[in-house]
Every structure is written in C-alpha cells, then in structure tokens.
Amino acid sequence: MTRTARATAKGDLTMSIAADIRAKFEMPEGIYLLNHSVGCLPRAARRALEDQWFGPWAEKGSDGWGEWIAAVDHFREMVARLIGAQPDDICPQTNLSGGLSKILCALPVREDRHKIVLCEEDFPTVGFVAAAAAHFGLETEFIPRGDAATDPDVWAKHLDGAHVAFITHTFSNRSARLPVAEITKLARERDVYSVVDAVQASGVIPYAVDDLGADFLLGTSVKFLCGGSGAGFLWATKDAAEKCSPVDTGWFSHENPFEFDIRNYRVAPGARRFWGGTPSIAPYVVAATGIETLLQSGVEAIHAHNQSLIDRLHEGLPDGALASERDRERRGNAVLIHVADAGEALEKMKSLSIRMDTREGCLRLSPHLYNTMEEMDLVLEALGPFLK
Ligand SMILES: Cc1ncc(COP(=O)(O)O)c(C=O)c1O
Known part of the structure; x- marks a missing residue:
C-alpha cells in the first residue's frame, strides 16, 4: 500500500490545518479537491435548516413567513459582507x-445596440443564455479562447457598439483571472x-464590487x-437596477409584495425587482451558513491558505506539467495538470479517494480552506507515475 492509500484510508490528513476548521465541514472520505465544482457543506447547515425552515414550518405554517424572509435577508447580508456591497443591492x-x-x-432596449x-x-451556460437572447434581437460575439480574453485591447475592439459585456472574473x-476593472472601464x-x-x-x-466597476455581478x-x-x-x-424592467417578475418584485392590488404593479426599488414570485427559502438558509462559516476565517486568509497549497503543487510538478496559469497575481483557485492519459489517471485518483476531475485533457483540482499541505504532497506522490 502506498503512503497515499494508507493516509487517505486512515483519514489522517489534518496535520497542518487547524482541526477546528476541518471539523466545521461535512466532507467526503479521502482528499476532496472538487471545490471548483461543489464545495463541502458546513455542519451548521443542518441545524440552521431545522431552526430557520423546518421548525417555523412545523410550528407556524403560513405564519412562518416572517422568519423565512428574515433568513433570506440574512443571506443577502452575508453576500453583502463577502463582496463589499449593500444588502439592498x-x-x-x-x-x-x-x-x-x-x-x-x-x-433598456437600444435600437442601435x-x-x-x-x-x-x-462557462457554457453563458453562451446558451446569450443564444436564447436572439429571441429578442441580441447577437453573441465571442472573444476567442487563449490570450485574447485577458487582453484589454482585444476587449476594446469587441466592445465598440456593443450592448452588454459579460466578463468572467x-x-x-x-485558472486565469481576467483584468475585470480594466474591462469594465472600457465598457x-x-x-x-x-x-x-x-x-x-x-x-x-x-474582491469588492466597487473595485470591479461593473453594473451587475452574478454568483452562486x-x-x-x-x-x-x-x-x-x-x-x-442602484443606477443600473433603476434602468431595468424585469420581464420574469412576480409579487416579490413589487414595491410592496403584500399590497395585493392586481392593477397596481409598481416595481421594487433597486435589485429586489429581479426577485419574482414566491421565493424558495431553504437553499438560502444553507448558503448563508456556508458564507458565514467562510467569513469566520475571512476571504483574505482563505486566499492565502489556498494559494500556498497551490504553490506547493506548482513546486512539486515537473517542468511542462502545469497546464494552468502559474502567476499568483493572475491565477484562480484551480490547478490543471498535463498527464499522459487523463482518463486513466483520474480512475487511479478515484481508487485512492483523491477527488478531482478532468478538463480539456488535463486533470483539474482545487483546494479549499479545509485542505492541507500534507494532502498536496500525497496528491503529488499519487500523480507521479502519470506526469509527462
Ligand atoms: C464560471 C462559471 N459560471 C457559471 C457556472 C454555472 O452557472 P449556473 O449557476 O447557472 O449553473 C459555473 C459552473 O461551473 C462556472 O464555473
């Protein structure tokens, strides 16, 4: 049995990270590195769901709405803290x-744009949404893959006469970051x-939304x-929201959802106009718990931790094996690795309970606050035979 298999089997991977951080999360067995796909849930989420959703539903039925709306407001507050925004936005x-x-x-419709x-x-979903917008006359123009996407001069040319710029941070x-603030300025x-x-x-x-300089920002x-x-x-x-007239709307997009006058639709001020009909609650209870748990460490500290894990991987890879951005200032939170046969390598990783995926012929992985240096070393050891 290799050191990797022994360590993952024992679950003995918490040596260099505060055990209390790891204990906050429910984690699959082994080494979890699929955070770019799905992050692990905090243990507190089950309790929050019980207290903020199941409990009020069982005890109060329809009278629980006050608590449910408060839970969504709490989610908005957590997101606001995370991105340096106002909850109302x-x-x-x-x-x-x-x-x-x-x-x-x-x-607003602009005849010339x-x-x-x-x-x-x-992410492909963006292209699909943009393609569907052909229904009301919008056209998609792609910036080609490769260096063009991170080059503000290329963006400048494409933005001439455009209606909307969609910028993936x-x-x-x-694992490349775009120069968002430069692109939004050009826009x-x-x-x-x-x-x-x-x-x-x-x-x-x-990041803080004010520094990015965009009209809108979307996250999940x-x-x-x-x-x-x-x-x-x-x-x-506020300015961009006030210019918008959402079509996919509903009573929670009304200035006063509880007015109930069918002939008097007055759109809510600001971002809330994008809400719609009766909202779901449970996902926001869980999500607020996730963000709250991260904020206990702070995004700066999480970034520093994750990036040092990524440094360790970069340092341990042979020349030419790194397929993603190397520069710390320009890279994201994932690592892509060239291997001779990505399918075979992934199967081996799965057999060792090292969880990652493949993209464009490479292995892809992303650490998070609950991962450790020891895990990175075990990953490098396990990858050894597959590295080109
Ligand atoms: C950059 C990016 N945008 C969007 C999405 C998903 O969009 P949605 O929330 O609509 O599923 C993903 C999912 O992997 C993504 O990586």
Missing part, C-alpha cells in the same frame, strides 16, 4: 443562468453594460462558498 437568484437571463431581458460580448472560455478551465467609456461572473472567485479570491453558493445549490445572487448598482 443584492437579489437572491436560483443560479447564474437565471440571473443573466433576467438582466438581458430587463435592460444588439451585441453581447462574451468569451469562448466562459476567473476561468476554472485554465463604461463605450456605454456598454457590464455583467461579471464571480462564480469561480467568490470566497477564494478577495454551490462552489467555493460551500453553500449548496439553488442559492445564487445578483448584485446591481
């Missing part, structure tokens, strides 16, 4: 795709609305925020 969304659809439908600029390396496929100068996808950055790459709790699925968020500047 944040609207819960099921996921990024839904939030983007709502924004595209809600923006039809172009949505996005990147071929954005961090690509998970090659603003050209009167182009900007939407940032913060899915692969939130919780692991510190399912990945590094350790908050489960179904709890996304849409942030909008």
Whole structure:
C-alpha cells in the first residue's frame, strides 16, 4: 500500500490545518479537491435548516413567513459582507443562468445596440443564455479562447457598439483571472453594460464590487462558498437596477409584495425587482451558513491558505506539467495538470479517494480552506507515475 492509500484510508490528513476548521465541514472520505465544482457543506447547515425552515414550518405554517424572509435577508447580508456591497443591492437568484437571463431581458432596449460580448472560455451556460437572447434581437460575439480574453485591447475592439459585456472574473478551465476593472472601464467609456461572473472567485479570491466597476455581478453558493445549490445572487448598482424592467417578475418584485392590488404593479426599488414570485427559502438558509462559516476565517486568509497549497503543487510538478496559469497575481483557485492519459489517471485518483476531475485533457483540482499541505504532497506522490 502506498503512503497515499494508507493516509487517505486512515483519514489522517489534518496535520497542518487547524482541526477546528476541518471539523466545521461535512466532507467526503479521502482528499476532496472538487471545490471548483461543489464545495463541502458546513455542519451548521443542518441545524440552521431545522431552526430557520423546518421548525417555523412545523410550528407556524403560513405564519412562518416572517422568519423565512428574515433568513433570506440574512443571506443577502452575508453576500453583502463577502463582496463589499449593500444588502439592498443584492437579489437572491436560483443560479447564474437565471440571473443573466433576467438582466438581458430587463435592460433598456437600444435600437442601435444588439451585441453581447462574451468569451469562448466562459462557462457554457453563458453562451446558451446569450443564444436564447436572439429571441429578442441580441447577437453573441465571442472573444476567442487563449490570450485574447485577458487582453484589454482585444476587449476594446469587441466592445465598440456593443450592448452588454459579460466578463468572467476567473476561468476554472485554465485558472486565469481576467483584468475585470480594466474591462469594465472600457465598457463604461463605450456605454456598454457590464455583467461579471464571480462564480469561480467568490470566497477564494478577495474582491469588492466597487473595485470591479461593473453594473451587475452574478454568483452562486454551490462552489467555493460551500453553500449548496439553488442559492445564487445578483448584485446591481442602484443606477443600473433603476434602468431595468424585469420581464420574469412576480409579487416579490413589487414595491410592496403584500399590497395585493392586481392593477397596481409598481416595481421594487433597486435589485429586489429581479426577485419574482414566491421565493424558495431553504437553499438560502444553507448558503448563508456556508458564507458565514467562510467569513469566520475571512476571504483574505482563505486566499492565502489556498494559494500556498497551490504553490506547493506548482513546486512539486515537473517542468511542462502545469497546464494552468502559474502567476499568483493572475491565477484562480484551480490547478490543471498535463498527464499522459487523463482518463486513466483520474480512475487511479478515484481508487485512492483523491477527488478531482478532468478538463480539456488535463486533470483539474482545487483546494479549499479545509485542505492541507500534507494532502498536496500525497496528491503529488499519487500523480507521479502519470506526469509527462
Ligand atoms: C464560471 C462559471 N459560471 C457559471 C457556472 C454555472 O452557472 P449556473 O449557476 O447557472 O449553473 C459555473 C459552473 O461551473 C462556472 O464555473
């Protein structure tokens, strides 16, 4: 039995990380490195669901609404703390795709502007939402994969005459960060609305919305925020929100949801107009717990921890094996590794309970606050035979 197999089997991996951080999470057996896909849930989530959702439902039925709305407000407050925003500028969304659809439908129609600029390396859902927007006359223009996506001069050319710029903060496929603030500045100068996808950055790459300079930002709790699925968020500047007339609307988008006058739709001020009908509650209870747990450590500290784990991996890889961005200032929270046969290597990793995935012929993995240096060493040892 190798050292890796012995260590993962024993679960003896907590040597260099405060045991209390690891104890806060429910984690699959082995070495969990799929945080770019799904983060582990905090143990506190079960209790929160019981206290804030099941409990009020069982005891009060419909009278529990006060507590449920308070739970969603708490989620908005947690997101606001995370991204340096005001809670009023944040609207819960099921996921990024839904939030983007709502924004595209809600923006003012401009007869001379039809172009949505996005990147071929954005998460595919973005291309699908943009393609569907052809229904109301919008066209997609892709920035090609590779260096073009991180080059503001390339963006500048594409942004001329555009309606919307969609900017992914961090690509998970090659772990590269885009120069978001530079791109949003170019967009603003050209009167182009900007939407940032913060899915692969939130919780692991510190940012404040004011510094990014976008009109809108979208995120989800399912990945590094350790908050489960179904709890996304849409942030909008007050100015951008006021220009929008959401089409996918409902009574929770009304200025006063409890007015109940069918002939008097008055859209809510600010971002809340993007809400819609009766909201789900449970996903936001779980997600708020996830974000709260991360904030106990702080995003700066999580970033420093994760990036030193990534440094360790980079240092242990032979020349030419690293397929993702190396530069600490330009990289995200994932590592992609060239291997001779990604399928075979992944099977081996699975057999050792080392959890990662493959992308574009490479192995992909991403550490988080609950991972350790020892785990990185075990991963390097296990990968050894597969490295080119
Ligand atoms: C960068 C990025 N954006 C968006 C998504 C998913 O979008 P949605 O929340 O609509 O499922 C992912 C999922 O992996 C992603 O990595």
